Structures are given as C-alpha cells and as structure tokens.
Amino acid sequence: MIDxxxxxxxxxxxxxxxxxxxESTDLxxxxxxxxxxxxxxxxxFEAVRAEQRSIGKEVAKASGDERAALLTRxxxxxxxxxxxxxxxxxxxxxxxxxxxxxxxVVEGAPPGGEDDFVVLREVGxxxxxxxxxxxxxxxxxxxxxxxxxxxxxxGSRFYFLTGxxxxxxxxxxxxxxxxxxxxxxxxxxxPTLVRPESMEGTGYLGAHASEVYRLExxxxxxxxxxxxxxxxxxxxxILDLDGPRRYAGWSSCYRREAGSHGKDVRGILRxxxxxxxxxxxxxxxxxxxEEHQRLLAMEEEMLxxxxxxxxxxxxxxxxxxxxxxxxxxxxxxxxxxxxYREVTSxxxxxxxxARRLNIRYRDDNGKPQTVxxxxxxLATTRWLIPILENHQQPDGSVRVPKALQPFLGGRDVLxxxx
RNA sequence: GGAGAGCUGGCCGAGUGGCCUAAGGCGGCGGAUUGCUAAUCCGCAGCAGGGGUGAUCACCCUUGCCGGGAGUUCGAAUCUCCCGCUCUCCGCCA
Numbered sequence: 441m442i443d444x445x446x447x448x449x450x451x452x453x454x455x456x457x458x459x460x461x462x463e464s465t466d467l468x469x470x471x472x473x474x475x476x477x478x479x480x481x482x483x484x485f486e487a488v489r490a491e492q493r494s495i496g497k498e499v500a501k502a503s504g505d506e507r508a509a510l511l512t513r514x515x516x517x518x519x520x521x522x523x524x525x526x527x528x529x530x531x532x533x534x535x536x537x538x539x540x541x542x543x544x545v546v547e548g549a550p551p552g553g554e555d556d557f558v559v560l561r562e563v564g565x566x567x568x569x570x571x572x573x574x575x576x577x578x579x580x581x582x583x584x585x586x587x588x589x590x591x592x593x594x595g596s597r598f599y600f601l602t603g604x605x606x607x608x609x610x611x612x613x614x615x616x617x618x619x620x621x622x623x624x625x626x627x628x629x630x631p632t633l634v635r636p637e638s639m640e641g642t643g644y645l646g647a648h649a650s651e652v653y654r655l656e657x658x659x660x661x662x663x664x665x666x667x668x669x670x671x672x673x674x675x676x677x678i679l680d681l682d683g684p685r686r687y688a689g690w691s692s693c694y695r696r697e698a699g700s701h702g703k704d705v706r707g708i709l710r711x712x713x714x715x716x717x718x719x720x721x722x723x724x725x726x727x728x729x730e731e732h733q734r735l736l737a738m739e740e741e742m743l744x745x746x747x748x749x750x751x752x753x754x755x756x757x758x759x760x761x762x763x764x765x766x767x768x769x770x771x772x773x774x775x776x777x778x779x780y781r782e783v784t785s786x787x788x789x790x791x792x793x794a795r796r797l798n799i800r801y802r803d804d805n806g807k808p809q810t811v812x813x814x815x816x817x818l819a820t821t822r823w824l825i826p827i828l829e830n831h832q833q834p835d836g837s838v839r840v841p842k843a844l845q846p847f848l849g850g851r852d853v854l855x856x857x858x
Numbered sequence: 859g860g861a862g863a864g865c866u867g868g869c870c871g872a873g874u875g876g877c878c879u880a881a882g883g884c885g886g887c888g889g890a891u892u893g894c895u896a897a898u899c900c901g902c903a904g905c906a907g908g909g910g911u912g913a914u915c916a917c918c919c920u921u922g923c924c925g926g927g928a929g930u931u932c933g934a935a936u937c938u939c940c941c942g943c944u945c946u947c948c949g950c951c952a
Contacts, residue, residue: 482908486921493921496933500876514932528921635942678868678905806887808905 441539441795443810444475457545460757462553467541474531474538481531485524492517540646544792546757547729547765553758557769563740564749566773567830574776575825576707578832579605581856585708585824596705597697597712601821604854608824609715611847613690616717616742616819620688623738625719630669630689633660638672641797643763650698662694667815670720674799678808681801684723684731688818691716707825709781714821721814724801725791728812729766732788735816736768739784742818745843748826749773751780763789772826783823786816 447454451472455465492514499510550558579585584605590598601609617627639645639661644652653662663669666689679685693716704710719738723731736752743750755767764787771780791810794800800808831839836856840848848854 479908482921486908489922490920492932496876499932511932516932518932806903 441792442542442544443791443795444539446545447471447475447542454542454545457757458543460546460549460551461543461760462758463543467538471535471538471542474535478528478531478535481524481528485521485528488517488520488524492521543760543762544765544790546760547788547790549757549760549766550754551758552756554756556756556758557753558756560752560754560768562749562751563743564747564773566749567775569775569832570834572775572829573832573836574707575774575828578828578836578838578856579707579824581836582828582838582854583857584608584828584854587707594712597710599708599711601824604848605824607848608827608844609821611844612746612819612823612827613715613717614847615745615843617688617690619738619742619745620686620717620719620818623686625686625688628666628670628687628689630663630666630673630691632663632666632669632691632694633658634663634668634672635660638668638675639663641675642668642671642793643761643796644668646762651696653694653696663691664695665693665716665815666691666718667720670718671793671797671813671815674722675797677799679722679799679801679811681722681724681811684721684727686722687720689718689720691718693820708821709825711821716820717818719786719814719816719818722794722799722801722811723814724803725810725812728788728790728814731812731814732766732768732786735786735814736770738818739770739786739816743770743772743783745841746823746827747841747843748823748830750783750826761787763787763792765790765792772823773830774826775829775832781822781825783820783826784817786814788812788814 442454447468451468454468458465458468495510495514495517499507499514502510550556576585576587582605583603584601586600586602587598590600593600621627633655636645636659639652644661644664648664652664654660655662669691670687670689673687674685692713694713695711697710697712700710708714719735721731721735740750740752750770750772753769753771755769760767767785767787769782769786770784772783773779774781790812793813794811799811799813801811803809827841827844828838831841833839833853838854840852840854842852845852
C-alpha cells in the first residue's frame with residue numbers, strides 16, 4: 441500500500457508512476473475519492489458518537505423522570521450511531537480496496553515493458569562448448585536429476601535430486617548461508633505453510649493468487665518463497681533499528697505454475713517445488729536504495745563462487761511486481777539454450793509491504809515510522825542448471841567449482857555413470 | 859481428537875456494566891541531588907485516524923483501539939456467540 445499522505449500532497453507523482461507501469465491513472469483518482477469519502481464518513485460518525493457518550497454520562501448520574509427523558513433521547517441516538525458507524529466502516533473498506541489497487545511508486549526503473557530491461561553489465565567469459573548438452577541430459581548421466589520418477593511419484597514438474605545432485609544443492613545452499621552469516625544476516629529456517637494474513641500481507645493473494653497452493657481443510661497456504669514468512673515475521677511490531685536488520689531464510693518453495701503449461705517443461709527450470717535461500721532486509725526508508733545495491737552485490741558474490749557467467753538487468757517499470765519500486769535480476773548463461781536465464785531477483789519494496797504488515801521502527805524523535813523492506817535470491821535449485829551446463833566437459837564429466845568442492849567430498853570432477 | 863485455564867499498553871499485571879480519560883510495578887525519557895557510576899527524589903510519556911489554532915515545531919478538541927470479528931445494552935476491557943492463538947492434562951502418533 442502506498443503512503444496516503446504522499447498521495448494527497450502529490451497525486452501527479454503517483455499518476456506518473458502508474459503511466460510508467462502501464463497501469464491506469466483512474467485508480468489514483470478512485471483512491472483520492474475514497475480517501476475523501478472515508479474522512480467525511482468518519483467525521484459524521486465521530487460527531488454522533490461524541491454526543492452519545494456525553495449523554496451517556498448524564499444517564500449514569502440522573503434518576504427518575506430526568507433519567508427516563510434522557511433514555512428516550514439516547515435510544516434514538518443509538519440508532520443514528522449504529523448507522524453512522526456502519527457507513528464509516530463501509531467507507532473504510534472501500535478505501536482499502538482502492539488503496540490495494542494502486543501499485544508502488546516506481547523509483548529509477550527504465551520505462552517500458554518486459555523486453556525493455558537495461559543490461560547493466562555482463563560478467564565472466566562465455567564457455568566455448570561444442571554441441572552443449574542440457575542440464576537434464578548431464579544430470580541423468582550423473583544420476584543427479586531424475587524427472588521420470590519425479591513424475592511417477594508426484595506428477596509433471598516434480599523431480600528427485602539424487603547422489604551428487606542432492607550434494608550439489610545442499611552444498612550450494614550451505615555456501616549461501618555461510619556467506620550470508622559472514623555478512624551479518626541472521627540465518628533462518630522458516631515455515632512453508634502460512635496463514636492467509638501472512639500471504640495477503642506480502643501481496644501474493646492479489647495478481648498471483650492462482651500461483652499459490654492452498655490447503656483448504658486447514659486454510660493454510662504453501663509459500664512460493666520464504667520472503668512471505670520473513671516479511672510477516674515482524675508484522676505488527678515496532679523494531680529497534682540501529683542499522684538494517686537482515687535475514688537469510690532457507691526453505692522449500694511451492695508454485696502451481698498454473699499459467700505456464702507447455703513452457704520450460706524439460707528438466708528443472710520451472711518446477712512446482714524447489715529450495716531457496718532468500719535474503720530479506722528491514723531498514724529505514726532513506727537507506728533502502730543503498731541496501732538494494734548491497735543485496736545485488738551479495739547475489740553477484742555467490743554467482744562468482746559457483747563460477748558461472750551472468751549479466752545484471754535493470755527490470756523495466758512495466759515488468760515490476762506491484763510492490764517493487766525497482767528490481768534487478770541476475771541472469772546466468774545457459775549454454776544449451778544459448779541465452780541468459782533468470783537465477784536471482786532482488787526487489788526494493790520500500791514501505792509498500794511493511795505498511796500492509798504494520799512493521800515500524802522508531803525514528804530519531806521516538807516516533808513510529810513504517811520500515812522499508814527488500815528481498816533478494818541468494819541461491820536456488822535452478823542454479824544447478826547453469827552450474828552443470830557451464831562446467832560440462834567434452835567427456836561428459838562436470839567440473840566442480842572450487843567453493844563447492846568441500847561439499848562433494850573434495851571432488852573436483854563429477855564423472856558420469858557408464 | 860477430548861477436558862480445562864488464559865490472551866489488557868514496550869514488558870509484567872489489577873480491573874466482573876457508567877467513577878476506565880485503564881491502578882500499580884518494571885523498563886524508557888527529562889530534571890534535581892551527586893567526584894564518576896549507582897541509589898534517591900520530582901516530573902513526562904501508548905498506538906492509529908480525524909478536526910482546529912498559531913506554524914515547520916508545538917498546543918487544543920475529538921473518535922477508535924484491552925487477541926480478531928459479530929451481538930446484547932442508552933452505555934461493554936467487563937455479558938453472549940463465533941474464530942485465532944498460548945499454556946496444562948488425557949488420548950493417538952513420527
């Protein structure tokens with residue numbers, strides 16, 4: 441949710457942001473109207489309620505005829521109060537709906553849609569591989585990835601990681617946690633089933649509702665990222681913030697992939713369940729842009745450790761999620777596809793999520809203010825794809841990046857089974 | 859799954875229909891005293907929304923908030939119902 445004070449002071453700023461996103465400016469006018477209407481309705485309610493309360497005090501002291509007279513008056517008033525309260529409640533609900541409909545105010549993202557991202561830099565040399573095998577072919581030869589049995593047991597877009605596949609993933613995630621701890625992040629293992637409020641607070645029940653698994657019998661949701669649990673972790677709290685508060689959450693993630701039938705069906709690029717280490721920061725709004733760069737630097741440090749070439753893109757305004765003001769993706773080189781594919785994403789959501797989740801800090805005057813939140817990927821199952829493909833050798837073996845070798849019993853090469 | 863007890867401000871905790879504008883304590887902030895620290899004494903303070911007066915910082919008025927929601931009542935922290943959560947015990951179970 442955006443800051444309503446900002447909306448009142450500078451509605452044109454919000455309209456400009458909506459245009460950049462390719463979203464309607466009518467939503468801004470709807471919100472302005474709903475805001476004015478709510479204030480008017482609140483005032484009407486408060487006026488009758490104040491009268492009711494003051495007469496109520498006289499009733500308590502009065503007796504006999506005087507009391508009876510007061511009671512007839514307050515009985516009528518009670519009806520008015522009830523009606524005014526209901527009207528104020530409806531105005532409040534209408535405001536909330538209009539409020540939810542307006543996206544966060546874009547900050548510095550390039551204009552345009554999905555294809556209008558700006559490449560900030562390309563890092564690492566692309567490997568020269570003749571007829572590269574794709575990650576599934578390599579993974580099957582190593583007996584590291586088994587999608588056939590994944591499908592047998594659970595359906596399409598499920599897989600088993602076995603042997604060195606399991607070790608690679610565990611090592612990579614462990615490496616991410618180690619790095620996070622070195623940089624002062626609090627390592628966390630988070631719930632993957634959450635209540636509706638938590639899901640709603642992070643905005644995942646809006647446009648992405650069909651992407652989310654729901655357990656009807658218990659009214660719980662399976663998270664698509666530990667961002668959900670980490671964001672909701674401090675909901676309704678006032679934090680002591682000296683500097684940014686940083687978490688690294690390790691969890692399995694679940695996605696229905698409802699709208700992606702027939703897309704990326706091979707291998708483990710797009711799956712219903714995967715594991716991820718996610719960074720999440722709470723900081724003062726004035727520090728958010730700098731913190732965003734820090735999360736991006738963390739991602740690049742990890743990519744360097746697994747020795748894969750990548751590029752960094754500045755995602756265009758029209759392709760941002762509703763809560764992000766800016767988003768940087770790291771895309772790793774995938775030789776079999778001869779293109780870059782997204783492996784990390786870091787978003788600055790400023791106060792948008794925190795306002796909905798009611799997460800605040802005390803400013804220098806001791807007044808509660810809404811915090812800013814940011815998130816970013818530190819490692820995920822999908823990384824196995826560029827790791828296997830970029831490090832493949834002509835003989836079918838796979839070189840193990842130095843940083844991962846300790847997690848594979850010191851091996852520097854993984855040999856295929858005959 | 860069954861039975862019971864709870865949920866009050868940053869924290870602890872009193873409050874069983876109007877005197878709640880929520881006692882008291884801890885912690886916090888300001889001041890006094892004081893070689894320093896500590897102790898003592900005095901004072902100030904919840905959160906959110908709305909309106910107003912003089913302004914960039916206050917002050918005044920007002921409404922809501924006692925786990926969440928609905929209800930009873932002229933009036934609810936207090937009574938009723940639904941939901942959530944915590945604790946204790948029993949049962950079942952990895």
